[in-house]
Amino acid sequence: MVERLDLGRGRRVKRPTWKLVEQLPQPPSLPRTEPSPPASTTIPSTSESSSPAIVEKLICTAKNVFGLFREYPNLPTHNPDDTASPTLTTQPSQAEQPESSHQPLTVSGLTFANETIALLMNWQSTGSSLKSIAECDRLIKDVLSHPSFRVGDLQNISLRQENARLDEQLHAQPDGWRESTVKIEVPNGQRHGSPDNPPIPTFSIPGLQHRSFVETIKATWADENATHFHYTPFRQFVQQQPDATSERIYDELYSSDAFLEAHKALQNQPPEPDCSLERVVCALMFWSDSTHLASFGTASLWPVYMFFGNQSKYERCAPSSGACHHVAYIPKVCVA
């Protein structure tokens, strides 16, 4: 029996890379019920003078295969690392790719259940190739099947005019950006302060574009992209051998001492009246730098950016994650 040879390009058996063969580092899972007793310790609060001694109970998670474990100041209500996978955090959601070709198809010669479907399929397959299946589904479900949809209303429609009307209405609505004028006091070498002296001269600088911090925070936290936000800070350790001493791991803002201190200070302050909601820290990270817009010229901007430290740095630093929020543009006019 002669072994049959496969002609053409050879086939290579694909082996999984070492990253897949090796187990990916899994974050320690949270204690679902009561805190695990073996590692939990009870330490008194730092403010010993206050009469009701606030006792903090540290909650340690079990070690994972790499010896990683976390120490939470209180039982967290949300564990974003349960759902966050490396592929999820690094790959932004891709829009569905269009499946149509540029070649026009005619209705005749192809069989569809009825003429309406044939017309629609013809429309989807011709013209622009950006009409994905999902978008066409949306057109059918949300527009064509809507009880208020009437073909007769579209007789004299001009999409150009309707777009212009939409733009006007959108411009009339506030988009959160405000323009303000900043006043600074200018020293002129004279004494001020007493009522006899002239007032301090001020100089106005117009054109500061800025947004409300609170509105930005509200919008970001309620957004579904904030599912992986960490609300409870923790300290992370690694113990590679059972008898080795554990080492602290510094990686994220929400595993830093600064976040923990802010969290503890917040829990120790008196709560708002009639409010039993969980109190969490929104860790703001500001960044500002003057930037030049042109290689030849003096056009420049001075933006102030805002990031959230509750988000993992792997997610935050990905350019496509949309984690950066610009909150202000400081006026800057270059002197020639």
Place this chain on the structure above:
Amino acid sequence: MIALRSMLISLFQLPDSFHDFYLHLTGTAPSADILTHCRRELIHAVWRLLLDKEFMEAYTHGVVIKCADGVTRRVYPRILTYSADYPEKYVLH
């Protein structure tokens, strides 16, 4: 120090009209020290405006937000880091 000051001047410019304003006010052109001082005043005035009453209210009493996981929490904004390059940091302090 000279290099630093020149960087400050190139980075944090006041509007053109500031020179005329100062000349009209005092009769002399603004010195480098005056310009540095005014730039510092500018960035502090900007931050005073950005950290408005609404933000300070949220800082003290928190804002109630229904978070992405469906749980409503009282969120207190805290500024943990501020990144800036050295010339900018120089005017912030």
